[in-house]
Amino acid sequence: MDKVLSFSKKVLKEIIDKNSIVVDATCGNGNDTLFLAKTSAKKVYSFDIQDIAISRTTNLLKENNLLSKCEVILDSHTNIDNYIVEQINGVIFNLGYLPNADHAITTVGESTIKAVEKSLKLLKIKGRIVIVVYWGHDSGKIEKEMLLEYLSSLNQKEVEVLQYQFINQKNNAPFLIVLEKLK
Ligand SMILES: C[S@@+](CC[C@H](N)C(=O)[O-])C[C@H]1O[C@@H](n2cnc3c(N)ncnc32)[C@H](O)[C@@H]1O
Numbered sequence: 001m002d003k004v005l006s007f008s009k010k011v012l013k014e015i016i017d018k019n020s021i022v023v024d025a026t027c028g029n030g031n032d033t034l035f036l037a038k039t040s041a042k043k044v045y046s047f048d049i050q051d052i053a054i055s056r057t058t059n060l061l062k063e064n065n066l067l068s069k070c071e072v073i074l075d076s077h078t079n080i081d082n083y084i085v086e087q088i089n090g091v092i093f094n095l096g097y098l099p100n101a102d103h104a105i106t107t108v109g110e111s112t113i114k115a116v117e118k119s120l121k122l123l124k125i126k127g128r129i130v131i132v133v134y135w136g137h138d139s140g141k142i143e144k145e146m147l148l149e150y151l152s153s154l155n156q157k158e159v160e161v162l163q164y165q166f167i168n169q170k171n172n173a174p175f176l177i178v179l180e181k182l183k
Helices: 004-013 031-038 051-063 077-083 109-122 138-152
Strands: 021-024 043-048 070-074 088-094 123-133 159-164 175-181
Touching: 004 088, 004 123, 004 175, 021 031, 031 043, 031 051, 031 070, 031 088, 043 051, 043 077, 051 070, 077 109, 088 109, 109 123, 109 138, 109 175, 123 138, 138 159, 138 175
Parallel strands: 021 043, 021 088, 043 070, 088 123
Antiparallel strands: 123 175, 159 175
């Protein structure tokens, strides 16, 4: 079976083509941005609130000669609509804190939900949002509960919401949520 991270990439790859606009809502060390940049997508937007994340992501893209198709933005994903006006095909959120940085700086439920709401508005029909939920830390547990409550309330005629989780794994293993816009 696909592990959570490989499944997240698979469901995004399925909807990306050469005309796609895609977003990494939490670029951190840049791994997801690099993955998106390596697809056939036309343009990649990446957000993070930490300088260190912006410089790590920018450096990784430079090393791979992929910076030209990416815009790496030092701002919260809640402001996504200040930067992107066109419709988008896919978004990835990798929640939690940045490894090898300040663990007190982490995604939080309220702003994550706001960013998901705005992403859904920008998303094309059949576009997908994938959210990798890390909930081993205290604020991650609160964020997970808020997010699941919000996502469960979405109209099933407008958006499908999938939870992909290995339920017998120990230690609050991360799980995946995939949204697909229906109308
Ligand atoms: C788990 S890390 C992301 C890992 C990253 N995707 C990678 O491939 O390395 C979570 C990131 O979310 C960022 N973050 C937290 N709140 C944010 C916000 N409101 N907007 C954008 N990024 C945020 C953190 O600074 C951190 O870098």
